[in-house]
Amino acid sequence: MITIYKQLKTPLFTTLSFTLLLLLSLSSCKKEVVQTLPEREWTLVWSDDFSGAAGSKPDNTKWSFDIGRGPGGDGWGNQELQYYTDRSSNVQLDGSGSLVLTARSESFAGAGYTSGRIKTKDLYAQAYGRFEARIKTPTGPGLWPAFWMLGSNIDAVPWPQCGEIDIMEQRGQHPSITYGSVHGPGFSGRTSISKAYALTSGRFDTDYHVYAIEWGVDFIDYYVDNFLYYRITPKDVDGEWVYNHPFYLLFNVAVGGNFVGFPTTGTPFPQSMYIDYVKVYKQL
Amino acid sequence: MAYYENIKEINMKKNQLLKNVLFNIFGLLILTTFGCKRDVGGLQSPTFPTTAEVFIDGFTGDLSYAAYGTSDVRAFQVDNQVGYGNTTISMRYDVPDANSPNGSYAGGTYLSEIGRDLRGYNALTFYIKASQAATIAEVGFGDDLDLGTKQHQVALKNLQVNSSWKKVIIPLPDPSKLSREKGLFYYAAAPENGRGYSFWIDEVKFEKLTDLSGLTGVILNGDNRTISNAENGDKISLSPFEVSVNLPTGVNQRASISPYYLTFSSSVPSVATVNELGIVSVLSAGTTVITATMNGNITLGKLNLTSIGLAGFPPTPAPTPTRNAANVISMYSNAYTNVAIDTWNTRWLFSTAEESFVKINTDDVIRYKTLNFVGIEFTSNTINASTMTNFHLNIWTPDNTTLPNNFKIKLIDFGANNTFGGGDDKEHEITITRPTLVSNNWVTIDVPLSSFTGLTTRSNLAQMVFSGTIPNVFVDNVYFYK
Known part of the structure; x- marks a missing residue:
């Protein structure tokens, strides 16, 4: 099952996709944004389209659960308030192709x-x-959805030395803004x-959007709906570039x-994140 | 709404006010000037200005202001020293002190004389700040002073403001209905703890916002409500009617709306119908589900309604008492002068009893529905029954009265201290069952007070409790006698 995904030099005629900086410079004129994207060819190597019966759990050959309030019981190092469970009321396939x-706002094991x-750790x-x-x-307000990655050597090399790449993080009180980080x-x-990265029209919670990174030896490019809004290179980080080993995925x-x-x-409440698919490619 | 009383006064006060206000009306002039060219081929329905601005550093030309009756008509003025953003002009409202002779609150509406076509917008927005933290009773849209209906009204209630400018968004529930809207903006604000204060509003305009989501209608507070004991003739309101929207801050906000934004329906119209004001009328026995839509989308909240049909009523009044009034202390009877009773339903916690006062022919009768227990209080004027010998009442029930069904009466005396508690309260409960208790007939309960063995004092009787297993009870001729 090899699919070729080829990204060409495509002008993107889009009204949705402005970076914050572009927004500032272009807000007065209605100019189409044309991006010249790096020419890279990809082949699909791993994916999940979350097909399956409504109410069922995600494929356990691809996914495992984090349960509880974190190894230190401290809200995963961030003072988060939720207790993660593997119950279908918190994690399930919807039967129409999404995870x-x-x-939920409910008392559970001491959490509110x-x-x-x-x-995908170890998978x-x-x-x-x-x-x-x-x-x-x-x-x-207070909702913090994320699509992100951690260095798979995290058990031997603790965070943050193992590295973390956040492909999408959002604050629920700003539903038009998404963040990419390392x-x-x-x-x-x-x-x-x-x-x-902010939408000039619409919100991230009303429609599906495609969040992606393209990651090479000395760069990480961040995309929303195939619009390149951020590139991080070793000279941008105030420390060691720790992005040259395998990472696993988290939602x-x-x-x-x-x-x-x-x-x-x-x-x-309740508030749900719907994931239509996740795809991982390698560069040809 | 109480704020709209005495609206007849408005026109008078409006004239008085216009002298103080610094704007004029140009809109009508414009309309008449451009009205001469007439295209006779294919007349179209007239279109009205789509102007978005209401007040942005000055008023748009078609606007007039009407203060509400009993409000302080001088509460509103244009302020040339305070403004949102870079300007120093805004609308200022001076809420009067509670007992001000000028009026007891600030309130009024801004009207477009011509009407505006607002179908291209989805929200009314403005900035607001106040001289102190305050809660403004109501701000909103769609008060065109149409006394009967205000069909397009949207009201944001209890708006919290403070001394920093903040943006307020009032969603338009269904812009397609707003082809000629006259009531553009209104407000009503009462004193805070009896004292007046000022607030400022600026940048009032209609917008087409792209970062609102989840616009939905709401009935019955969004609850799925179940009523299982409705009867023919019952009228049940689906209010409050609201619109819910998720603001650009991710927070859900609800505002009250006119029921005319909603379309109501009943799944089984033969059981109950619902009119355009969201009032359900129960017609026959059966079950129906009442729902509503806004813009074709189902609202939050619905009513699952089961009707028992025609309720069982006594066909005849209770027997009329014949005892000499001099020997009677009556709590409820047409035959005697009754003592004052504070309430026939205290609505104590967990009581499901609903009381109503009905007539059987010309006789007044208390009706209890869904009775599990009901408190009856006369603490304000306690009853001294120390010289009385008997307690009497008539009850009638359509319910099954075979054993172990029962009806219980408890009498409570507050003792010498005449207040609840204090160690001297006395009470006793008696239970009525077959053969005294029967269905579909007036039952006479006539009990010697000596049978209330625990009630060792009865000079300060203050409470009575009816309870038992029969949920429908008609009660009459409640009295003590000797």
Whole structure:
């Protein structure tokens, strides 16, 4: 099952995809954004389209669950409020081709919220390539959905030395903004290398969008709907470039925590993240 | 809404006000100037201005202002020193003190004389700040002073403001209905803790926002409500009617709306129908589901309604008492002058009883539905029954009265201290069953007070409790006698 994905020099006629910087410079004139993208050829090596019966769990040959409140019981190092479970009310296939991670406001094992977090740790990891997923994100203050990766050597080389690549992170109180980031030694947590990308029209929680990175030896390119909005290279990080070994994938919806703040009485619950597919390519 | 009382006064006050306000009406002039060229080939329905602005550093030309009756008509003025953004002009509202002779609150509506075509917008937005943290009772859209209906009204209630500018978004639930809207913006604000304050509003305009989501209608607070004991003739409102929208901050906001934005339907119209105001009328026995749509989309909230049909009513009044009034202390009877009873339903926690006062022929009768227990209080004027010998009442029930079904009466005396508690309260409960208790007949319960063995004092009787297993009870002729 080899599919060739070829990205050409394609002008992107898009009204949706402006970077923040472009927005500032172009807001006064209605100019079409034309991007010349790097010419790379990809072959699909791993994917999940989340087909399966409604209510069933994701394929356990590809995914495992994170359960609870983190190894230290401290909200996964971020003071997050949710308890991750493997119950179908938090993680299930919807029967129409999406995986649904649902954050709920409910008391569970001492936490005030429940949610889901799945990962390919010890099941699939890869260095370099194109990693993409088509996602509809949740909204509301205190909601923190993410599509991200961790260095697969994390058990031997603790975070942040193992590296973290965040392909999509959002704050529910800003449903028109998404973030792409890397964390590593000397640039983790609040000092991560990060960039925001805002829609000029519409929101990320109302439709599916394709979030992707293209990762090579000395670069990570961030895309939303095939619009390149950010490139990180070794000279951009204030520390060691730790992105030359395999990483595994994670999806989760956190509630509360350092990045996003706490939910408010106005935060609508339950809130779900819908993942239509995830695909991993290697460069030919 | 209480704010709209005495609206007849408005026109008078409006004239008085216009002297103070710094804008004029140009809109009508424009319309008449351009009205001469007439295309007779294929007349189209007239279109109205699509102007978005209401107030942005000044008023649009077609606008007038009407203060609400009993409000302080001088509450509103244009402020030339405060403004949102780079400008120093805004609308200022001085909410009066609670007992101000000028009026007890600030409130009014801005009207387009011609009407605006707002079908291209989805929200009314503005910026607001106040001289202090305050809660503004209501701001909204669609008050065209049409006394009967205000069919396009949207009301954001209890808006919290403080001394920083903040943007307020009032969604338009169904812009397709707004081809000629006159009521562009209104407000009503009462004093805070009796004291007046000021607030400012600027940049009032209609917008087509792309970062709103989840616009949906809401009935019954969004609940799936079940009523299992409705009867023919019952009227049930599906209010409150609301619109819910997810704001660009990810927060859900609800605003009250006119029921005219909603389309109601009943799955089984022979059981119950629902009119355009969202009032359900129960017609016959059966089950139906009442739902609503807004813009064709189903709302949050629905009513699962089961009707028992025609309710069982006593065909005749209870027997009329004949005892000498001098020997009677009556709580409820047409035959006597009754003592004052605080309430025939205290609605204590977990009580499901619903009371109503009905007539059987000309006789007044208390009707209890869904009775599990009901508290009856007369603490304000406790009853001294120390010289009385008997307690009497008539009840009628359509329900099954075979054993072990029962009806219980408890009398409570507050004792010498005449207040609840304090160690001297006395009470006793008696239970009525077959053969005294029968269905579909007036039952006379006439019990010597000596049978209430626990009720060792009865000079400060203050409470009575009916309970038992029969949910439908009609009660009449409740009295003590000797």
